Amino acid sequence: MSDTTTATAEGSEPALTRLEQEGEIAADYLEGLLDIADLDGDIDMDVEADRALVSIMADGSPRDLQKLVGREGEVLEALQELTRLAVLRETGERSRLMLDIAGHREAKRVKLTELAAETVAQVKETGEAVKLRPMTPFERKVVHDAVAEAGLNSESEGEEPQRRVVVLP
Incomplete structure (x- = not known):
């Protein structure tokens, strides 16, 4: 078994890696944010280059999510920091999580x-x-x-x- 996975209570399936756990926490946090803001979006998680990646893509018009990107991505940067803080609160460890909204970062x-x-x-x-x-x-x-x-x-x-x-x- 690798250092990044551990067995579950049943011992049958590996638990989430640390980065996958960060992604799950971030997705839950962002889902709550979307609900509060009454915005629709699909949340996708991935792990790349030792970093959790979380993307919010528009269900309908990408313009709906532009509020979350802001001018020159300023709101996106702030949301990324808030999401990292949510992960820190849950795990006790600092995260290097990367957030993308409506393909802005890509x-x-x-x-x-x-x-x-x-x-x-x-x-x-x-x-x-x-x-x-x-x-x-x-x-x-x-x-x-x-x-x-x-x-x-x-x-x-x-x-x-x-x-x-x-x-x-």
Whole structure:
């Protein structure tokens, strides 16, 4: 038996892994939030790269969930932190859970990966470092990963909320 699963009382099926448990707690919390806000949405859970991923997708029009995304994803970021706190309250452990609503983060990931590719090409062509605009921690991680995959190095500089990625030659 692996360290992440334990047997249930009956001993027949493995219990949820820690990340699956985080996802279940988050889904319950978010389901309650959707009920309070009188919004319809389907909640999907996954585990990727040692992180629980929880997505809320619209049952009907995606515009219904845009209130939960907010301008530039600000409401989404706040809801992610509240959801992480709900998990902390239940488990006693800090969570790195990632929340997506109406595909907002996935669309942003695609755009940031394209930005990283363009920046990598520019750095390779000029041989000079390029500083990008200030970004959220999620955005910086996506860019760092894409830059590393392209074979270059990057670093973050500055203080929040002006922290930015610098792509190095």
